[in-house]
Every structure is written in C-alpha cells, then in structure tokens.
Amino acid sequence: MLVITNRKINKSNFINGVGDHNAFGDEPNVKGPNETRIAHAEKVNGKWQVRLMSEPSKITANNIPSRKAFNELRDKLRHSGKNCVFFVHGFNQSFEKNLEKAYKMQQVHNVEVVAFSWPSNPGGFKTKEYRVAKRNAVASVGALDATLEKFGSYLKEPFNKEALESCNVKISFMTYSLGNYLFQNYVNNASYEEETRIFHNVILCQADVDNAGHAHWVDQIESGKKVYITINENDWVLKWSDVNFQKDRLGRSAKHLNASNALYFDFTDGPGVGKTHGVFYQPTNDVVKSFFTRVLNGERGEFTQGLVFDSRMNAFRFE
Known part of the structure; x- marks a missing residue:
C-alpha cells in the first residue's frame, strides 16, 4: 500500500531506504505538518517492510512526493482490477496501528488502500493527548489538501482514449473516527475546492465530530456518487469522547440526521455489533461487512441486503 505521512521520520530505522513498523513516529514532521514523505508498505512473512519513496518535501501546488509513486499505483489498479480506498485514520493510532487497520481493510474488502497517516497518537488514550491530537488534525489540513489535489491530477493522466477505455477502477474515500475532525476542518477551510469529487463514494465512518450542526459542513462535501455516514449508538470509543469532552458524536447519535447530501446507516443493536467502534474491519455480521465491501x-450501500430505510429516522437500519 502507499502511505503518505506528515509524521516525523525515524531515520535510524531505515537501512538502504527500507524500514519497518517503527519507520515513522507519533510527532509531526520536524519541519512542519505540511512536510510529507511517501512510502510503500508491504507485509512480508508477518513483518512490515516500509520502503521510502521520497525525501521530505514541502507540499506546494507543483510539488508533492512523488509523481512516480502515484503513476505506479494507477497502473497497478488498472492491471489488477481492484478498487482503491483513500483512508484517513482516527485518534490514538501509531504508525503500526494505521498500517494494520489499512491492511485489514485490504484483506476483508479486497481493495487497495492509500493511507494518509497523521500524528494522532501523542501519548495514549487520555484527555490531554486527545486535545493534542485534535490540534495535530487541524495542523494536517494543508497536507491533506495538497495530497488530494495531486492525487486527483496524477490519476487523471494520461488523458487519452486508451486510458479512458481501460480505466474501470473505482476510488473511494473513508475517514474514520477522529479522522473526520481533520476532514471537517478541511471542508470548512478556504482551501477546499471540491477535491473529493474524484471519489465515487465518501464514507464518514463512526465520526468523532459534533452531531449538532453537522449538516452545515457535510452538505459541502463533493463526491462522484454518494456520501455515507455510519452510526452505532453503543460505540464505546465515541461514548468516551461524549463523556469527557463534548456534545453527542455524529457516529453515536441517531437524531438530527438532516444532511441532505448524505445517506445514514444505523447499525445499532445489529447482530454482533455491540459496542464496536471499528465496524469496517472488526467481525460483526454479514450485513455490516457487505455494506462496507460495497461502499469501499x-x-x-443502500442496496445492501438486510437493511431497510426508516423514514422516521432518515436512516437505513436492520430489517
């Protein structure tokens, strides 16, 4: 998988350009959160090999590492026939945890993943660290913006008949947990210029953002096809966030589901769902799995068997 990260590199971890699961740390790049590196991560015999594909680069309109990496990805997708997911992770994720979640997504849903890895793990699952992670999320908006801009432009090249005829790949975008806070700040930022239109689907998975007023920014999201929002009212991680910090979380509240731009999917009380936060990769039931396989x-997702639309809630629920 491709990994784009504004985390601090652990240079001592690399030998001849290849590191492991400790290749990047839990702090922002020392030269600022807009400096990124791009790497190729592969699991070999149960261990991660992370091959550095670029030196650090401050992202500008004409400069993001590396065009070659995106061209290789485009060609790989074209020949494998797999679809692709651009994945933005949540809070308390080390570089290794991010790799493992992305890898699990690839295995469970048969997709290729591009992981945007931001410094969301400043010390543990605590209130102080959570606040630091939110600041890091806001600081990472510029890196995400320029990454998506260049990701879109590189995937569209070359623009000719042969390329168009061979391009059957669907590319979707999923933000998970506190990654939705990063995305919300991006959408609300003046730098957002519909870069997400390149994605077939946009999935806001178990969003750790305010439910109140969410329609104001969700309705600004551009996608090629659909915007999906998932909910589990018993989500234990979002319950912790509710209790310690703020208002009802979007991913944990089945009320005020009023964004005209989105379809809501409430998995609460579904078989095996329980308190699950990681509904896209943890085993729950075949309906939830089928939903994520479809949208990713x-x-x-609205054609998933076993789900019906509840007009009173404005959400799809279990039959």
Missing part, C-alpha cells in the same frame, strides 16, 4: 468498492 464504489458501489451503492
């Missing part, structure tokens, strides 16, 4: 592959 650019298909319509």
